[in-house]
Amino acid sequence: MREDNVCKGILVPGLPHPLLCPEKNEGWQRIRDAYDKARIELEESGAEILVIYSTFWPSILGHQVQAYPEPEWTYVDEEFHDLGSIDYKFKMDPEFAELTATKCKERGLHARTVSYYGFPIDTGSIVALKLLNPDNRLPAIIVSSNMYANRAESIVLGKSIRDAIDASGKKAAAVVISALSNRLHTVEIDPKDDKIHSLKDHEWNLKFLEYLEKGRLEDVSQLSRQFHNEARVPKVVSFKPFWIMASIMGQNNLYDGNVLAYEPICGTGAAVVTLTPAEDTAGDLEYDEDDPEFYKGDREVLDFYDQPGMGPLEERDGD
Amino acid sequence: MSKGEIVMGALAPHPPHLVYAENPPQNEATSEGGWEELRWGYERLRDSLSEKDYDVIIVHTPHWATFVGTHFLGVEKFKSLSVDPIFPNLFRYNYDLTVDVELSKAIHDNAADSGLLVKMMENPDFRIDYGTITSCHLVNPKWDKPIVCISSNRSKFYFNSELMQANMIKLGEATRKAVEASGKRALLLSSNSLSHRHFTTEPEVPEDMSKEHVTNHNQYLWDMKMINLMKDGKTKEMIDLMPDFTEQTVAETEAGCLTWLMSALGFPDYKATVHAYGTVIGTGNAIIGWDPKKAKI
Ligand SMILES: [Fe+2]
Numbered sequence: 001m002r003e004d005n006v007c008k009g010i011l012v013p014g015l016p017h018p019l020l021c022p023e024k025n026e027g028w029q030r031i032r033d034a035y036d037k038a039r040i041e042l043e044e045s046g047a048e049i050l051v052i053y054s055t056f057w058p059s060i061l062g063h064q065v066q067a068y069p070e071p072e073w074t075y076v077d078e079e080f081h082d083l084g085s086i087d088y089k090f091k092m093d094p095e096f097a098e099l100t101a102t103k104c105k106e107r108g109l110h111a112r113t114v115s116y117y118g119f120p121i122d123t124g125s126i127v128a129l130k131l132l133n134p135d136n137r138l139p140a141i142i143v144s145s146n147m148y149a150n151r152a153e154s155i156v157l158g159k160s161i162r163d164a165i166d167a168s169g170k171k172a173a174a175v176v177i178s179a180l181s182n183r184l185h186t187v188e189i190d191p192k193d194d195k196i197h198s199l200k201d202h203e204w205n206l207k208f209l210e211y212l213e214k215g216r217l218e219d220v221s222q223l224s225r226q227f228h229n230e231a232r233v234p235k236v237v238s239f240k241p242f243w244i245m246a247s248i249m250g251q252n253n254l255y256d257g258n259v260l261a262y263e264p265i266c267g268t269g270a271a272v273v274t275l276t277p278a279e280d281t282a283g284d285l286e287y288d289e290d291d292p293e294f295y296k297g298d299r300e301v302l303d304f305y306d307q308p309g310m311g312p313l314e315e316r317d318g319d
Numbered sequence: 320m321s322k323g324e325i326v327m328g329a330l331a332p333h334p335p336h337l338v339y340a341e342n343p344p345q346n347e348a349t350s351e352g353g354w355e356e357l358r359w360g361y362e363r364l365r366d367s368l369s370e371k372d373y374d375v376i377i378v379h380t381p382h383w384a385t386f387v388g389t390h391f392l393g394v395e396k397f398k399s400l401s402v403d404p405i406f407p408n409l410f411r412y413n414y415d416l417t418v419d420v421e422l423s424k425a426i427h428d429n430a431a432d433s434g435l436l437v438k439m440m441e442n443p444d445f446r447i448d449y450g451t452i453t454s455c456h457l458v459n460p461k462w463d464k465p466i467v468c469i470s471s472n473r474s475k476f477y478f479n480s481e482l483m484q485a486n487m488i489k490l491g492e493a494t495r496k497a498v499e500a501s502g503k504r505a506l507l508l509s510s511n512s513l514s515h516r517h518f519t520t521e522p523e524v525p526e527d528m529s530k531e532h533v534t535n536h537n538q539y540l541w542d543m544k545m546i547n548l549m550k551d552g553k554t555k556e557m558i559d560l561m562p563d564f565t566e567q568t569v570a571e572t573e574a575g576c577l578t579w580l581m582s583a584l585g586f587p588d589y590k591a592t593v594h595a596y597g598t599v600i601g602t603g604n605a606i607i608g609w610d611p612k613k614a615k616i
Contacts, residue, residue: 060405060517060600076445078470079385085444110520116407118400120446148519184386186477187436235476 001256002277005165006249008045008173009217010038010132011241013270014056014124015179017191019131020083024191027263034261034272035131041258041274042132047173049093050133050140051100051161053244055178056124058236059144062110063157066142067097068119077123090121090129093139096168100141103163107156108295124177132175143244147236151225154240156295158247165248174248178241180205180262180269181231189266197267204231205269209262212273215255215280221246222287231269245275251291254278320502325495326371328584329364330549330577330607331508333382333453334599335403335410337361340526343460347411353526360595360606361457367592367608368458368506375419376459376466377426377494378508381574382450383470386477388436389490390470391423394443403449409525414452419465422501426467429493435486440470454510464506469494471574480562480573487575491582498583509580513545514538514568514603521600534601541568542596542603549591549607554581568603580609589613 012035017024022032042050057064072089097113104111125142133140143161146153165172181201185194196202204227211220221242228239249255255275262271338346340353383390395418403410423439430437451468469490475483498505516538522530533539541564548557558581565573572578581587587609594606 057404060519061521062519074444076442078383078445078448079387079390081390081440081442081445082438085442114407116402116411118402118411119407120402120404122404146519148517183477186386186474188387233476235473 002254002279004250004277005171006162006174007047007171007277008042009245009249009255009275010042010173010175011245011271011273012038012128012132012175012177013179013265013268014054014127014177015265015268015270016077016080016083016086016123016127017265019086019127025194027194028265030261031263031265031270031272037260038272038274039132042173045173046171047138048170049096049172050138050175051165051172051248052125052128052140052142052175052177053145053241054122054124054142055145055241056122057142057144058147060147062112063104063146064144065097065100065111065113066092066119066121067094067113067115068092068117069094071119071121073118073121075121075126086126086130088126088130091136091139093141096139096164097141099168100143100161100164103167104157104160106163107160107293108297109153109156109160128175128177145240149240150238151243151289152292153295154243155247156292158244159293161248174245176241176245180208180271182268183233185267194264194266196264196269201231201269205262205271209259209271209273212275213257213259215257215275215278216253217242217246217249217255217275218251218253218287222289249275254280323498323501323503323505325498325507325583325611326373326504327368328507328580328609329458329509330580330605331364331454331458331510332512332604332606333450333510334512334602334604335406335449335453336525336599338412338453338456339409343456345413348409350526353528354531354597354599357595357597357599357604357606360597363594364458364606364608367610372504373464373506374503375422376455376464376506376508377469378451378454378466378510379469379471379576379579380448380450380510381471381571381576382448383468384473384574385470386473388438389430389472390438390440391427392418392468393420393423393439393441394418394445395420397445397447399446401447401449401452410449412449412452414447416447416462417465419467422497422503423467425497425501426469426494429497430490433489433493435489435493450510454508458506458508471576475573480565483575484558484561484578487578488582491579494579494583495585507580507583509576511571511574511576512602512604513542513570513572515571516569516601518601531598532601533598533603538568538603542605546593546596546605546607550593552588552590554586554588558586584609584611587614
């Protein structure tokens with residue numbers, strides 16, 4: 001094992017089924033069991049803080065960091081409300097949240113902490129915290145997923161989080177909450193009949209998992225744009241979780257990968273994967289993507305701006 | 320029982336900034352004002368409603384997004400705190416509202432009959448989305464009418480705008496039929512902005528109006544194009560343009576609210592009343608009313 005301030009990386013899916021009704025589908029139960037194994041790995045890792053990045057929490061105004069000391073609520077998912085309510089009480093680390101926001105700003109990002117009673121913590125973070133950290137043994141922070149952020153901004157965000165971890169002197173585990181392929185079934189299915197929405201999604205998931213199993217996190221990060229095009233419903237501009245994860249964990253392939261489960265949840269590719277810093281490397285390849293250190297703001301190159309303008313309206317246009 | 324009717328339909332966008340700017344007792348955050356043009360527009364919409372008698376508000380909301388079908392609130396009372404996940408600094412609102420479950424179920428059943436996938440939401444712990452609360456508050460700050468709240472099925476993500484619109488047209492028809500059969504008088508709200516590219520930063524004083532403008536000219540032109548079609552009573556043409564408009568301005572019409580409203584109103588060919596147009600952190604927002612009485616004159 002390699003010494004690193006980020007002593008564990010964990011990928012988990014965020015849908016509520018493994019928490020609320022694992023018994024309804026054998027695969028959901030295997031995901032639940034994998035969460036339990038990841039929890040044990042986490043406990044043995046020596047991590048002192050959990051740094052969560054949730055693709056289930058969108059933000060618009062830069063990056064938000066959850067800093068309310070003890071968020072508490074009875075939560076209901078807006079889609080899966082019939083699975084029941086989730087009571088939660090978590091423990092955040094306001095000081096570390098503040099440090100993270102500060103480090104983001106130092107690298108040119110717009111960032112702030114949010115600390116309000118009743119703030120709607122997202123389904124993914126709730127499920128992950130309930131299953132990975134059931135007794136609030138570790139304090140946590142949650143970082144939002146900016147809707148408009150593309151790669152440069154995401155890489156800088158990951159580095160800023162890394163700066164905060166290094167400055168705190170604490171050992172951290174990075175938890176990333178995201179589906180792989182994200183196409184949900186759009187009709188009601190019998191839980192027993194759950195499957196990955198399409199063979200193509202499944203094949204791309206397997207390709208990503210093959211890399212993760214070998215600890216090739218940076219390779220996965222570099223392939224994120226293609227994965228977004230091939231296996232993602234484009235609800236947001238880009239597939240960011242592995243950019244963030246690789247950036248927090250050091251942008252290399254030096255990990256022991258452990259794929260604890262891969263199953264469909266409502267059609268999406270749900271995987272629980274742990275990454276542990278290792279000496280051995282799968283090889284550092286030649287990478288295409290640039291490696292920004294600072295965020296310099298929107299440069300009019302975001303995807304939305306690629307679209308042609310409408311141009312001036314002709315008189316009688318639309319008549 | 321006499322036949323029910325839609326007494327008015329309105330485009331009633333939900334930037335939480337507008338509630339924040341009004342400083343109502345329900346909201347914990349306080350402000351020095353801001354976004355007056357839009358708030359005065361809501362005032363004019365409320366004035367236009369003051370002569371109307373209605374029993375229920377039916378709102379179609381982008382911020383209750385569902386992927387498996389369209390969902391309807393199916394519990395009579397909800398009382399809790401709504402905190403906006405994007406703008407928690409502006410919107411922490413204590414709500415206490417009543418749902419017309421009977422009408423909600425009737426629309427649900429009609430929609431099911433027309434082939435749509437539907438579901439009642441019957442979990443009493445459910446938190447009402449801030450879009451619904453904001454639009455309803457701005458239209459009826461007294462909260463003295465029950466509401467029906469309809470989720471937005473995100474078929475645009477999974478298929479495309481055309482399919483989304485086809486479904487919303489069915490849902491609009493189902494809504495109208497259910498209202499007519501209920502004998503009730505309903506106000507319908509489409510709770511969405513038009514162009515929807517936000518700024519990604521916020522001024523230190525959020526209500527600093529020297530910082531407010533549309534994100535880009537492209538958005539402005541498209542918003543005007545759509546609003547002019549509404550003003551001219553060319554709503555079918557507006558719906559035909561909607562997929563392009565939505566694509567070009569990342570418009571919040573992607574949620575289907577406005578298509579649902581136009582369908583429920585039978586695609587008005589009479590003039591809409593534009594109460595206001597303004598921007599909120601760069602997004603385009605219009606407050607517009609359709610009075611079916613005008614169609615009859
Ligand atoms: Fe919205």
